[in-house]
Amino acid sequence: MPRALFLAAMMMALAPAAQAAPGDEIYLRPGRLVEADGARLNLYCTGAGSPTIVLDAGHQDWAPAWAVIQPRIAAWARVCSFDRPGYGFSPPGPMPRTSERIASELHDALRALAVPGPYVLVGHAFGGYNMRAFAFRYLPEVAGLVLIDPDAGDTAPPDIVARTHDVFIAQAAEIQQCRDALAAHLPSPAALACDQRFFRGFPEPGWSPALNAALAEAVHTRPDLSDAANAELEQLPGDELSLREHRISLGARPVRVITAAQHKPATIVAQAGLLALSSNAKQILATHSPNAYVQFDEPQLVLDAIAEAAGRKAPGP
Numbered sequence: 001m002p003r004a005l006f007l008a009a010m011m012m013a014l015a016p017a018a019q020a021a022p023g024d025e026i027y028l029r030p031g032r033l034v035e036a037d038g039a040r041l042n043l044y045c046t047g048a049g050s051p052t053i054v055l056d057a058g059h060q061d062w063a064p065a066w067a068v069i070q071p072r073i074a075a076w077a078r079v080c081s082f083d084r085p086g087y088g089f090s091p092p093g094p095m096p097r098t099s100e101r102i103a104s105e106l107h108d109a110l111r112a113l114a115v116p117g118p119y120v121l122v123g124h125a126f127g128g129y130n131m132r133a134f135a136f137r138y139l140p141e142v143a144g145l146v147l148i149d150p151d152a153g154d155t156a157p158p159d160i161v162a163r164t165h166d167v168f169i170a171q172a173a174e175i176q177q178c179r180d181a182l183a184a185h186l187p188s189p190a191a192l193a194c195d196q197r198f199f200r201g202f203p204e205p206g207w208s209p210a211l212n213a214a215l216a217e218a219v220h221t222r223p224d225l226s227d228a229a230n231a232e233l234e235q236l237p238g239d240e241l242s243l244r245e246h247r248i249s250l251g252a253r254p255v256r257v258i259t260a261a262q263h264k265p266a267t268i269v270a271q272a273g274l275l276a277l278s279s280n281a282k283q284i285l286a287t288h289s290p291n292a293y294v295q296f297d298e299p300q301l302v303l304d305a306i307a308e309a310a311g312r313k314a315p316g317p
Contacts, residue, residue, distance in 0.1 A: 024067040024211045025192040030089040031063075036109035037101070039093030043109055047074030049120040051143040051310050052108070054134075055081040058125030060198045060229045062087035064215060065124060068206045068299045069306075076312060080115060082106065084130075086228025097231040099239040103134035107141075117141030120310045124148040124295065126232065129239050132277075136246045144254040144309030147274060148302060149263075149292040153240035154247070155273030160266055165237055172233050179226030181252075195219055197229075199293075206296040247277075255281040256305040260292040 031044035053073050057065035063081040073079040084102060085093025093105065110119075120143050123131035128150030135142045150171055153161050178194035181187065188194035195202070195216070202216045203209075219225065253279040259271045266284075275281035284305060289297035300316070307313055 008012050015283065023071045024208050027064040027088075027211055028214050032113060033089065034109050034111060034112040035107040037107075039085045039105045040091050041081050041082050041085065041102040041109040042089035043113060044070070045078060045080040045113060045115060047071060047076070047078045049077045051077070051120050052115055053077050053079040053108075053120045053122060053310065054110070054131075055079065055307055056084075056102075056106070056121075056123045056130050057081070057125030058127055060225075061124070061127075061231060062090075064207065064211060065199060065293075066295065067211065069295050069302055072299070072303055072315070073306065075315060076183060076307075077310060078115065080110065080113075082109065083295065084228070086231065086234075087223060092224065092231075095231065096235050096238075097228075098235045098242070099129040099133040100242060102130045102138070103137055106130070106134060107138055116129075118143035120146065120306060122146040122306055123150060125292065126151050127234075128141065128152075129154075129236075129243060132243055133239070133246075135250060136243070136248050139248065139250065142250070142253060144256075144312075145250065145277070145300075146256045146258070146305050146309050147271075148258045148294050149260045149286075149289075150167065150249055150257065150271060150274065151236075152267070152270040152274060154243035156266070156270035160270065161240065168233055168236055170228050175230050175233070179223045179230075182220075182226070183223040198225065200296075201289055204296070250278040252280045253278055254309040254311075256309055257281070257283045258294055258302060258305055259283055259285055260289045260294060261285045261287045262292075264288060 002237055026044055030042050032039055033042050039140050055066045062083040066081040070079055070081055083090040087090065119141055121131040121134055128147040131145060135145055178188050178192055198219050203212045257271050257274050259268055272283050275283060284303055286294040286298050295302045
């Protein structure tokens with residue numbers, strides 16, 4: 001049996017279909033690929049209405065991270081997810097891969113597709129850095145900000161930041177080992193769990209068997225995904241510094257920070273530091289998400305926060 005068909009059959013058996021996102025086949029092929037500040041970005045824009053909801057995934061993730069909630073947002077607003085350069089269907093982009101560059105590329109791509117603001121920016125984990133960079137740079141076009149378990153190195157105490165940077169160095173070395181083994185067609189080091197590093201591993205109950213199979217196939221055959229991951233990872237300390245230096249008030253624009261309750265207190269406090277961005281800010285604890293993918297585990301919580309930031313009321317489940 002060909003590898004792709006085997007993976008599809010395996011995912012069909014393991015992923016509970018009742019929980020899979022309806023319509024996630026859109027992520028099996030490119031959406032709209034547009035020129036954007038020297039890069040080419042693949043975007044999926046669905047639905048209609050204003051403000052536009054813009055979704056950015058975490059490190060080592062791309063557009064399918066939003067498969068559960070994008071269709072539900074599209075029922076009441078226009079919503080765009082995208083693949084950052086080097087991931088999914090977006091070719092590698094210009095270096096360095098900073099959050100400021102990512103924000104500029106995204107802004108150009110939205111303009112190229114004639115998707116005007118105002119925007120409610122939604123960032124998961126590392127995506128929160130990019131969305132904050134976007135908000136600071138294009139504030140008049142921003143209606144609100146929703147951060148889902150965001151990286152918070154720009155608000156954390158210096159000792160925690162230093163320890164986190166040590167983690168970045170170790171993580172980059174491990175990603176490189178995984179990449180080199182894959183490129184050489186060698187078995188990946190078992191201790192590194194290389195094929196479970198993208199998204200939160202496979203199979204993902206929030207995806208259909210077809211999407212699980214396609215993404216697992218990509219992770220098992222594309223060393224360039226690791227190149228994209230490390231290109232972003234090596235810029236994270238500079239991203240944190242830039243966010244601190246360019247930090248501005250969002251005024252009374254709504255800011256919602258969704259924090260996974262399983263974190264250590266220091267992480268919860270660091271994420272709470274982002275509430276200072278706005279006079280209309282709120283931290284929301286997600287109590288049923290064991291590994292910070294709140295958009296999969298508690299989608300209604302995320303949908304309600306996005307709708308609140310957009311001045312709307314999200315439909316129920």
